[in-house]
Each structure stands twice: as C-alpha cells, then as structure tokens.
Amino acid sequence: MYNRILIANRGEIALRIIRACREMGIETVAVYSQADAESMHVKLADQAFCIGPARSADSYLKIDRIISAAEVGAVDAIHPGYGFLSENAHFNEVCRSCEIDFIGPTPEAMEKLGDKNTARSIAIASDVPVVPGSDGLIEDDAEALRVAEEIGYPVLIKATAGGGGKGMRVATEPAVLAAALAQARNEATAAFGNGGVYLEKYLQRPRHIEVQVVADLHGSVCHFHERDCSVQRRHQKLIEEAPSPTLPPERRKAICEAAVKMIRGAGYTNAGTVEFIVDEEGGFYFIEVNARIQVEHPVTEMITGVDLIKEQIRIASGQPLSRTQDQIPCVGAAMECRINAENPDRNFQPNPGKITGFFAPGGLGVRFDSHVYTGYTVPAYYDSMIGKLIVHRPTRGEAIETMLRALRELQVEGICTTASFHQRVLTHPTFIAGDCDTKFVDRELSGV
Numbered sequence: 509m510y511n512r513i514l515i516a517n518r519g520e521i522a523l524r525i526i527r528a529c530r531e532m533g534i535e536t537v538a539v540y541s542q543a544d545a546e547s548m549h550v551k552l553a554d555q556a557f558c559i560g561p562a563r564s565a566d567s568y569l570k571i572d573r574i575i576s577a578a579e580v581g582a583v584d585a586i587h588p589g590y591g592f593l594s595e596n597a598h599f600n601e602v603c604r605s606c607e608i609d610f611i612g613p614t615p616e617a618m619e620k621l622g623d624k625n626t627a628r629s630i631a632i633a634s635d636v637p638v639v640p641g642s643d644g645l646i647e648d649d650a651e652a653l654r655v656a657e658e659i660g661y662p663v664l665i666k667a668t669a670g671g672g673g674k675g676m677r678v679a680t681e682p683a684v685l686a687a688a689l690a691q692a693r694n695e696a697t698a699a700f701g702n703g704g705v706y707l708e709k710y711l712q713r714p715r716h717i718e719v720q721v722v723a724d725l726h727g728s729v730c731h732f733h734e735r736d737c738s739v740q741r742r743h744q745k746l747i748e749e750a751p752s753p754t755l756p757p758e759r760r761k762a763i764c765e766a767a768v769k770m771i772r773g774a775g776y777t778n779a780g781t782v783e784f785i786v787d788e789e790g791g792f793y794f795i796e797v798n799a800r801i802q803v804e805h806p807v808t809e810m811i812t813g814v815d816l817i818k819e820q821i822r823i824a825s826g827q828p829l830s831r832t833q834d835q836i837p838c839v840g841a842a843m844e845c846r847i848n849a850e851n852p853d854r855n856f857q858p859n860p861g862k863i864t865g866f867f868a869p870g871g872l873g874v875r876f877d878s879h880v881y882t883g884y885t886v887p888a889y890y891d892s893m894i895g896k897l898i899v900h901r902p903t904r905g906e907a908i909e910t911m912l913r914a915l916r917e918l919q920v921e922g923i924c925t926t927a928s929f930h931q932r933v934l935t936h937p938t939f940i941a942g943d944c945d946t947k948f949v950d951r952e953l954s955g956v
C-alpha cells in the first residue's frame with residue numbers, strides 16, 4: 509500500500525480524499541493556488557505546496573508544477589479527483605513515466621473513452637445499446653441530411669471531443685441542419701481543437717441514469733447500482749439519487765449489466781461511471797463514460813456502504829476488489845443536493861465572497877461534504893459548489909423529508925446559495941412522484 513498520496517485538486521473532493529487516506533494510514537500532500545492558501549484541504553493535509561496563481565490554467569492545470577510537488581513530497585501516487593486534470597490522458601501518462609501511480613484507469617482506456625465517437629463504437633462492439641445515430645463521424649452536410657432523414661428529427665449533433673455540453677446542437681428540421689452542424693463544429697474546434705461531430709436521435713423527455721462501476725487490475729468488474737441524475741439545469745446536475753425511483757427491478761438489473769459489459773469492452777480499470785439516457789418506455793441508451801470519480805459518488809456510498817475513494821486507492825495499488833457482486837447491496841434510498849454559491853433568484857448567477865456565518869446540518873441520516881467554514885472566502889475562480897448535502901433513509905419518502913429539514917438547518921451567511929431552490933424542487937409534485945426528466949427544471953422551474 510502507498511505511504512503518501514498527492515491530491516491534484518481542491519475544495520470538497522480534496523478533503524474527501526484526505527479523509528480516506530487518513531483512515532488508511534496514508535500521508536497526504538496537497539497542492540494549492542494562491543487563492544486557496546486559506547483552504548481546508550491545505551490545513552488538513554500533512555504537507556502542502558503552492559503551485560501558482562489563482563487561475564486554474566496557472567495552477568491546478570499545470571502538470572509540471574504538480575509533478576514537481578509530487579517529487580519533492582516523495583509521493584507514491586496521485587489522486588486527480590474530478591474536473592481539472594482528472595480525465596487528461598497526457599497527465600496520466602506523465603505521472604506513470606515519473607513512476608508515480610495515477611489513481612484511475614490507464615491512459616489508453618482514458619483516451620479511448622474520452623473520444624465519444626470511439627466510446628460509442630466500443631458500446632456497439634460490446635453489445636450495449638446506443639442512441640440511434642450516425643455510423644461514426646459525419647463527413648459532410650449530405651451525409652448528415654441522409655442520416656437525419658433515416659433516424660428522424662429532431663436530431664442532436666454532438667462533438668466527439670465534447671464535454672460540459674459544449675459542441676452540442678439540436679436540429680429540428682432539414683432546413684436548419686447544415687447551420688447547426690457548422691455551429692457545433694466551430695464550437696468544438698474552439699473548445700477542444702477537434703471539430704469531429706456525429707449525430708444522435710434527440711430524445712424528448714429522457715431521464716439521466718448512470719451506473720457506478722469499479723474494476724480491478726485482475727479482471728474483476730462490479731457495478732455499484734445506478735444513480736438517477738435527471739434533475740438538471742441546462743445539463744448541469746443539481747440533485748442525484750439512488751436507486752432510481754421509477755425503473756423496475758429488471759430494467760435496473762439490465763442497465764447495470766450493460767454498464768459492466770461496457771467497462772469490460774473498454775479494458776477499463778478503477779472507478780468509472782457509465783452514463784445512459786432512458787426513454788419513456790424504459791429503453792436505455794449509452795451516452796458516455798466518465799473516467800474518474802464523480803461529484804455524486806456519495807449517493808452510491810450510502811446505499812452500498814462502500815467507501816469508493818478507498819476502493820480506488822486499493823485498486824490502483826494492485827489489490828483486488830474488496831467484494832464480489834453479491835456483496836454489494838442496495839439498501840434504502842440516498843439523495844444528494846449540490847449546494848452552490850449562486851443566486852437562484854438571479855438566474856443562478858455565481859455569488860462568490862466571504863462566508864460570515866456557517867452552520868452545517870446534522871442528525872440521523874445526514875452527511876455534509878464541504879470544505880467551507882465561517883470566515884472562508886469562496887473564490888471567484890473555480891466552480892461554485894461549496895458543499896454536497898447527502899441523506900440516506902430507509903425509503904425515498906423519508907429521504908425527501910430528511911433532506912428538506914436538513915436544507916432548513918443549513919445556514920450560510922454572507923453569500924447566496926442554491927439551498928432555497930432545492931426546497932422548491934423537493935416539494936414539487938413531479939419530483940415527489942419521481943417523474944423528473946432532464947428538462948423538468950428548465951421547463952417548470954426556470955426563471956425561479
């Protein structure tokens with residue numbers, strides 16, 4: 509097992525990883541930007557190195573500085589968290605070439621899955637259903653028109669290098685297809701330096717269901733059940749829950765088995781998430797693999813009782829999965845609300861600044877993963893999430909009640925948060941019925 513791990517991240521996920529390391533008797537090395545000198549991950553790590561100015565491009569994305577810190581700190585491994593360099597195959601490669609383990613999949617698997625069109629081909633080859641669409645990348649307008657005619661409008665144009673919703677365009681009819689194609693290509697070229705796009709049928713009211721998978725270096729692959737992340741605003745997840753409130757047991761089993769096939773087909777190791785969209789009839793279609801730990805992993809930890817970060821560390825060090833599939837239960841219902849420093853009454857405008865007063869909710873079934881404290885200043889440079897409020901109760905109804913009371917208990921003074929918005933979602937009849945699709949928030953609660 510490792511003696512020392514560097515955490516190439518900040519915020520709540522850096523703390524989450526430090527906590528797992530400490531319980532495992534592993535020392536931690538933090539890195540931080542000048543804007544994060546007062547951050548909790550810096551205070552709680554055994555050692556910390558400043559790696560540059562506030563802007564991510566000058567600090568958390570600077571591979572050479574992170575590697576220098578790792579070498580000075582004499583670490584055995586690097587945990588990348590999520591975001592920043594977590595899905596950067598080059599960084600992964602550099603770590604390994606410096607004889608530092610990267611806690612994640614191999615650079616090869618990461619590279620293949622990072623290209624959505626390649627991932628789609630792997631899904632097809634692994635017998636995992638994909639959304640009807642083009643057979644590979646689209647060459648020209650004529651081909652796009654032909655494919656769209658075949659699968660039927662509306663169609664979604666997707667950038668193969670895409671992420672964070674960039675390079676995605678909907679075309680509702682042939683007259684607008686060429687223009688949408690050009691826009692998607694341009695946006696993808698500007699953002700990713702790769703203008704390759706493909707077509708998918710655009711589902712009208714999909715649910716977003718993803719499956720947590722963990723694979724070790726010895727050929728074992730287990731799923732840790734599904735999460736429903738349909739409560740999104742502009743494709744950004746707001747609330748995640750497990751198990752899915754509506755999928756019948758045999759569909760849940762089928763989607764989890766499909767995810768395992770995908771991970772095996774890709775030769776993927778460590779923790780990863782296979783994302784699907786699900787139509788109104790319960791048909792599911794692969795959309796992408798996230799080759800890292802995800803923000804919403806605690807929801808899965810609550811229903812399975814497994815510490816996924818510890819599992820990631822053990823697996824990277826060569827140990828086998830700590831359990832077999834039948835030892836991974838799905839107990840009760842768990843839910844997570846992302847608490848962001850944003851003003852929900854002003855179109856979710858980011859609201860960084862100093863937290864002048866803070867109280868974290870507690871009590872039975874409540875977990876609050878956060879790096880903030882009274883006197884902490886939320887910097888304007890990074891994403892606006894200041895914490896994740898997670899509840900775990902025997903039933904979904906009780907989880908909603910506990911979440912509502914925990915949201916009321918949460919006190920954050922000095923800045924606005926999205927807590928009030930979550931209360932609106934959790935009391936909405938559509939959410940209570942477990943009936944949200946990915947457009948629900950934009951359709952029924954936008955402008956709130």
Ligand code: ADP
Nearest residue numbers: 639670671672673674708709710711716795946
């Ligand atoms: P990104 O990597 O940019 O986030 P994804 O492929 O994960 O892109 O898609 C982002 C979101 O877009 C999904 O969560 C889903 O809500 C929606 N989406 C993706 N594909 C389709 C589709 N074919 N039809 C309808 N919605 C889709």
